[in-house]
Amino acid sequence: xxxxxxxxxxxxxxxxxxxxxxxxxxxxxxxxxxxxxxxxxxxxxxxxxxxxxxxxxxxxxxxxxxxxxxxxxxxxxxxxxxxxxxxxxxxxxxxxxxxxxxxxxxxxxxxxxxxxxxxxxxxxxxxxxxxxxxxxxxxxxxxxxxxxxxxxxxxxxxxxxxxxxxxxxxxxxxxxxxxxxxxxxxxxxxxxxxxxxxxxxxxxxxxxxxxxxxxxx
Amino acid sequence: xxxxxxxxxxxxxxxxxxxxxxxxxxxxxxxxxxxxxxxxxxxxxxxxxxxxxxxxxxxxxxxxxxxxxxxxxxxxxxxxxxxxxxxxxxxxxxxxxxxxxxxxxxxxxxxxxxxxxxxxxxxxxxxxxxxxxxxxxxxxxxxxxxxxxxxxxxxxxxxxxxxxxxxxxxxxxxxxxxxxxxxxxxxxxxxxxxxxxxxxxxxxxxxxxxxxxxx
Numbered sequence: 099x100x101x102x103x104x105x106x107x108x109x110x111x112x113x114x115x116x117x118x119x120x121x122x123x124x125x126x127x128x129x130x131x132x133x134x135x136x137x138x139x140x141x142x143x144x145x146x147x148x149x150x151x152x153x154x155x156x157x158x159x160x161x162x163x164x165x166x167x168x169x170x171x172x173x174x175x176x177x178x179x180x181x182x183x184x185x186x187x188x189x190x191x192x193x194x195x196x197x198x199x200x201x202x203x204x205x206x207x208x209x210x211x212x213x214x215x216x217x218x219x220x221x222x223x224x225x226x227x228x229x230x231x232x233x234x235x236x237x238x239x240x241x242x243x244x245x246x247x248x249x250x251x252x253x254x255x256x257x258x259x260x261x262x263x264x265x266x267x268x269x270x271x272x273x274x275x276x277x278x279x280x281x282x283x284x285x286x287x288x289x290x291x292x293x294x295x296x297x298x299x300x301x302x303x304x305x306x307x308x309x310x311x312x313x314x315x
Numbered sequence: 316x317x318x319x320x321x322x323x324x325x326x327x328x329x330x331x332x333x334x335x336x337x338x339x340x341x342x343x344x345x346x347x348x349x350x351x352x353x354x355x356x357x358x359x360x361x362x363x364x365x366x367x368x369x370x371x372x373x374x375x376x377x378x379x380x381x382x383x384x385x386x387x388x389x390x391x392x393x394x395x396x397x398x399x400x401x402x403x404x405x406x407x408x409x410x411x412x413x414x415x416x417x418x419x420x421x422x423x424x425x426x427x428x429x430x431x432x433x434x435x436x437x438x439x440x441x442x443x444x445x446x447x448x449x450x451x452x453x454x455x456x457x458x459x460x461x462x463x464x465x466x467x468x469x470x471x472x473x474x475x476x477x478x479x480x481x482x483x484x485x486x487x488x489x490x491x492x493x494x495x496x497x498x499x500x501x502x503x504x505x506x507x508x509x510x511x512x513x514x515x516x517x518x519x520x521x522x523x524x525x526x527x528x529x530x
Binding site: 169170194214216257286300307 | 326327328329331332334335336337338339340342343344346347348350351354355357358359360361362363364365366367368369370371372373374375376377378379380383384386387388390391395396408409410411413414438439463
């Protein structure tokens, strides 16, 4: 069931090359130490960028977010079946949404990458599948004006840890998750697939639930 | 709307497919409606979305066109789109209300026999979803033994071989599950039911005509 499609090599560059390219760009744009040794920007820095957009309509912060995320969103959409011009168009729209919804972003519940992913995923369904995306109701409480720094840090660290755990998975399992998220597996294929590392994914759930219950108090 | 005591939840494969954006629209509506009522599944979805974020970070990058940033800033300066309120407080959570055009009193029910009523909601045709209204003590129409079927209770309750399902509970049934859900005697039951099996409405009516006696 899963042997038919190898990832599109045009955009699934080997991780090293990708990081080298992304790293070069981000370094040129930011001129500061935002890269860890493995080339992944620190996600808590992006949290600050979103806050600067929300509080001060900071176009420099937006430009830096754009340089990092827009090419990734474009690549993600092309991997998911969009042609280059549609992917470019949608990536711009995703970044427009990021600006307008900056006040909705809650760094104690999601990293910026997670948030951008959800915006891109919704845009993908609109544009590629031309169908609606029913979304859950918003929580009755919005993001706090000044969320607890420790909450933010914990969440961002957990997110990093999950990202690292995914990166450390055996090749076969990682490819399976990629396929699921690039839309190459249907729901029934996901349901039938026993090789998905659900334990890794679910390690974060308790924290997320605690966070929701904390917010309800 | 997050105070329900929910005992029956969505499966991991449904949450992952919803997060990845690969569920049929009809299933997505049931998932979004359940999550509106269920903090636990909201938290689980958060984990699957985090995986999506990690995939986005590692999927490589495709160079944007030369003027992309300026073009995007120009779009931003045109102003924000009007945002609809996304919290209802009615019987039906907001995602469901969006498909009905209102709450419970706006549903256009059609009788299907024995007091059972249904309203089919418009979605893409890879799966279908409808509201079912089952009078207290009646059997839920037997309609889901092909493909996957999701049944979310919004009012009242039903009981079947898997237990009791009340507001917010969702039953995930596949071809193997043989079940005969019966609405609780206390209150009329309203469910949101989605299936990816082709619907055969004509075949439904005779089965609905069988009164349920063993309450």
